[in-house]
Amino acid sequence: MTTSTTNATAPPPSSTRLRPPRNPVDRRAVGWWTTNLLLLAAAPVAVLVVLGYLITPARFWLIAPAVLIAAVGLVAAAALPRWWFRVHRWEVTDTAVYTRTGFFWQEWRVAPLSRIQTVDTRRGPLEQRFGLATVVVTTASAKGAVTIPGLDHALAADIAEQLTLTTQAVEGDAT
Amino acid sequence: MSEQANAPARPTGAGWNELDRRGIPVAAIFMLGVAVLAGVPTAIGLSAISTTVALAWTLPGAAFVVIAGVVAEWLRHRTTRYRVGPDRVELHSGVLIRRRRSLQRDRIRTVDVTADPLLRVFGLVSVRVGTGERADDGTVRLSPVTRDTGDELRRTLLDRVGDGTAEGTLAVLDKGWIRYAPLSFVAPALGSAAFGGVLNVADWFDLAGGVIAWAVDRLAGFGLLGGIAVLVASGLAVGVIGALGLWVEMWWNYRLDREPGGTLRVRRGLLTTRSISLEEERLRGVDVVEPLGARLSGAARVDAVATGMATGTENTKTDHNTLLPAAPKAVADRVAAEVLREPVSPTEAVRLRPHPIAARGRRVRWALATVVVGELPLVVLGVLLTDVLLHIAWITAVVAVPVAVALAFDAYRSLGHGSVGDYLVARSGSVRRSTVALQCRGIIGWTVRQSVFQRRAGLSTVLATTAAGAGAYAIRDVGTGTGLDAADAAVPGLLAPFLERAPAPAPVREPVPDLA
Structure with missing residues (x-):
């Protein structure tokens, strides 16, 4: 109730926005970010795979999350840096x-x-x-x-x- | 004299002072206390084996702790020297690693004097001299010195050229304000901490199971709901008593003065006395904080937004920047106005502009999400294990959902921003509603944040960064255009080169009401 009345009296919304800064980051940043993300995903995957290799009974429960993390990591590494490059x-x-x-x-x-x-x-x-x-x-x-x-x-x-x-x-x- | 700068030995001679010798007995008593506190439970635990073994282990240990403490304090006393020169304050300290610290006197912004009960018995105080810098390098701590020395240090170090401003008292404690103490979140926190403490102590004596059994026995007569009610009530009672005690200890003899030379001084404390001085030159605004309980009973607290206030870990717990404890709103507004030397507090005078309705939807969704996250474990466990948990889940949901939604609506109603005179005012929060009035000259940059959800709703969070207080103060979930216009108006020229305005005639900025 209160809000609808305040909205009626409020001035029309302003359309001011921030313009993007002029310069993009260096093209090589895409490679840097991609490597970063791959390394970030690789560390837990490596640990899980080694453990899965050593601990036979729990192999499924160790390899499954490793595959999941690897998949997410690959998708992120493929997509995010390009997005970031456009935005940064x-x-x-x-x-x-x-x-x-x-x-x-x-x-x-x-x-x-x-x-x-x-x-x-x-x-x-x-x-x-x-x-x-x-x-x-x-x-x-x-x-x-x-x-x-x-x-x-x-x-x-x-x-x-x-x-x-x-x-x-x-x-x-x-x- | 010039060798002094390089000589590793402790400097002696003109101008160099040592800390008070009585620091050594203070350390001895303190360490004795530590030894007793740690030793007694250990001794009781070990006495299960035999009393002799217990004493044989704990007494030498206690003696060692006390002696080590005294020796360390004696070394510290021998190696610490300070000097108040015409231009700088210097401190040489450190036993193994010699440390020299030197503060430029015209950069000194705060001189805080505290005295815990032990120091007070000996007539001693601890003095903390600070410059504007946030880092530890900007402070010199002299502990202990005599009370007279402490007062003299405070006067000399903060005595700038007196410009004739009259000394005046802005606020003194009204004992009736204690009624707001139990309304804070301290009470339930202390209550639950008390239960934890009892069980912990019982655990030392291996009695935790016994205590629980005893409590269950006692409560058996009340039935399940009655038992829970009694537990909650007794916890709250303990919490309320604790909150009252804490309030008395912190705020007894509170007074807020303005001293010559433009310094605000807060004095307070029953057992541990504190004196906190703040140069008005460092003040960038005030924050009128209304925690939910206080707000419902018409009270508010006033915090200073100032640069060079201790913001480190050391002082977050002692409310160093609180200028006024929870007091009736009218008092809070008057104190805020007088602190800023304004006729009316900008937090009162401003006409706050509400934020777009989309911000309310966001708050309602957050509230419901919080409830869902809270209920989820109950539901999952209920499905897997027992129906009882499912019943608890729906009963709590029936209570929690309306409360959460009410808080969300209230949080939206609290949202607002505006400007009055040279102040940018922003308000947000429901459980802890905070109305910040920030001097525009104190704004040293802008940060605009927008999540994907905010982008869809056309909202942004506009943060004014400042050297004072929390470092940044936010206008939350404001319509992007409106927020940018407000930021641009607050600090002309800074944001303007980066703004794109609509090609149509620029929107006429709302006339800003002067002091209402």
């Missing part, structure tokens, strides 16, 4: 860092350059193999960090340097 985008303007990530739970993050506290690049072993790096931009907020994954590592270093220079010019403790 980033942009650095003169005033802010802007990213879009996630598929099922999409997330847009904006951090103004004037509030940036640290800029790091991260490279895990897999990322190094694919020549990729992740840029992590933190602000004074515990929940305000912006990460840009799957960048070409030279580009990531450039971005980090550029951001560091820009933010050094800003005074104050950015809170």
Whole structure:
């Protein structure tokens, strides 16, 4: 009852939306994500298969979940990275860092350059193999960090340097 | 002097102070307490073998614990030195690993003084000096020092250039507020903890079975339902008494003052006294929290949303950022307004805009899903084992479904956002309704989240990230366009370059009511 009346008086819904950030991540990120997912699925599958080989009486109950995990892992590895590649985008303007990530739970993050506290690049072993790096931009907020994954590592270093220079010019403790 | 910076030995001489010597007897008494608490059950357990064996094991153990504690404290006392210089506060500590910490004085934001009963007997206090940083590196803990030293530290370290603001008291404890204590979730939690505690202690003496049998005997006269009712009632009674005790211990002698130089100071505590100081410069807003029980009886609590408040594990349990305990809503609104130096609290003045009806559907679905998940094990086990569980399942469902749906409707009614003056206000929650007023200058970024379900319903959750408080405050399940417009209006220019507005004439933004 109350809600229907409030709806009647409410102004028409606004159609403002966020536009996608300009730049896609590096194409190689698809390979990196796929490998990541495959490894993630392979670990439990390997354990289950070895156990199933050793423990004959419980073989069915160990191999069956292994097959299930392998199937889900393969499907995820085939589909998700391509989806992610379409969704993950980033942009650095003169005033802010802007990213879009996630598929099922999409997330847009904006951090103004004037509030940036640290800029790091991260490279895990897999990322190094694919020549990729992740840029992590933190602000004074515990929940305000912006990460840009799957960048070409030279580009990531450039971005980090550029951001560091820009933010050094800003005074104050950015809170 | 310059060698001091490099010398590994403890610094001595001008300006360097040591902690109070009486920390050593305090440690001795504390460790003795620990030894007794741990030793008695062990001794009783072992005395099943023989009394001599029990004493032979526990007494040397206890002596070792006490001596080790005293030695450790003595070493700590010998190696810890602090100095309050003109520009910095320095602390050198550590027995094996020497640690030096140095805080810039103009970055110091909080000086908290606490004293547990043991320290109070000796006239000592523990002082925690903090800068705005979240990390542990930003704090210096001096424990123990004398009460006078603690007060002096607090005054010197927080004494900025006095700008003539008058000292004033914002709130003092009204003993009647204790009526809100049993309404919190502390009461049932303490009640069930009491049952667990009794069984645990009984278990030490191998009596758990006996206690249960005794209780079953006693309750036999009441029948099944009567027995359950008596159990629940006695648990609640214990919980209520515990909640009242806890409230008295935490909030006795509570007062909220504004001190010269723009510092808010909360003082409270019966046995353990606490003094928490907060610079107003660090304040980014307030959170008016109404837990369900308090809300139904017209009460609310006021939390500070401030940067540099201790948010680590250390202090989450001591309600460091609570400015006012659950008190009548009118008092809470007045305190919120005075804390922010506004004529009316923005949480009151704002006209909250309701969120799309789709948000209600989501809440109803969550509520029903919670009930289903809760009932599922009962139903599965009921089908497999016994009909009794199926009956319990449908009876609880008959009660739980309306309650869950009512909470869902209430949660939807609570949803809203708006802006008034320089504040962005967002409200959500049913069991714990929270109305946050956040200063727009405190917003240092935006995060917009949308799940696949929200996307279908045209909803988003818009989070304002801030250096203060919880790090981010959410406008939950708002219509995507409306939420983005609100975010854009709150911090002009930040979000604008990334927004796409409809090609048709841009929607006229709702006129924002000034202080109503």
